[in-house]
Amino acid sequence: MRIVFFGPPGSGKGTQAERMSKRYNLHHLSTGLLLREEINNNSELGKRIRKIVESGHLVDDEIVNEEVFSKVKGYDRFLLDGYPRNLIQAEGLDDYLEKEKKPLSGAIFITIPDAEVIERLSGRLTCSQCGFTGKQPLQNPGDECPRCGTILVERNDDRMEVIEQRLVHYYNFTKHLEKYYHDRLLNIDGMGTVDQVTLRLEEALSIWE
Numbered sequence: 001m002r003i004v005f006f007g008p009p010g011s012g013k014g015t016q017a018e019r020m021s022k023r024y025n026l027h028h029l030s031t032g033l034l035l036r037e038e039i040n041n042n043s044e045l046g047k048r049i050r051k052i053v054e055s056g057h058l059v060d061d062e063i064v065n066e067e068v069f070s071k072v073k074g075y076d077r078f079l080l081d082g083y084p085r086n087l088i089q090a091e092g093l094d095d096y097l098e099k100e101k102k103p104l105s106g107a108i109f110i111t112i113p114d115a116e117v118i119e120r121l122s123g124r125l126t127c128s129q130c131g132f133t134g135k136q137p138l139q140n141p142g143d144e145c146p147r148c149g150t151i152l153v154e155r156n157d158d159r160m161e162v163i164e165q166r167l168v169h170y171y172n173f174t175k176h177l178e179k180y181y182h183d184r185l186l187n188i189d190g191m192g193t194v195d196q197v198t199l200r201l202e203e204a205l206s207i208w209e
């Protein structure tokens, strides 16, 4: 099984990607983390990426592709999370996998209504130390994280205007990818509890097991 994984902010995509990787024994690549890791390691590629990021630009498709290909090389089973972001990357990935004779099984899109995303994300508080997320009024800004004691803050990302922007941004890039993957696409309902969504995904993904 080789899949790409999408979901709007607040859909629980990260958690579900992690669970599916464990459940189906997939090499899990989260590209946001990858690029940061590359920067931290101060590799040649990392230095190039740092320059681009510091200049306020987006890392270009060629570099992202290069990075992803180098990290999936040698793996027969993987899940890509946060990638591809556009058609150039999607086509690049298909070209690469075709050469490797390991075509992509399909694309997963977790779907969830905008109103639900806003409901889930607004008032959310995050621990910068351990990643715990709480919700007002159960937790309030300035409270200590119940797991590690760090002070909880509302991330800029979780403010209403920013949530709306993030949604617009998400649909702007995924609408093209949904078309591109139309013949190997699974839409998974993201409503309900985390465990319910996990069950839905497990069942849906079993076709590629």
Ligand SMILES: [Zn+2]
Pocket (backbone or CB within 6 Å): 127, 128, 129, 130, 131, 132, 145, 146, 147, 148, 149, 150
């Ligand atoms: Zn914490």
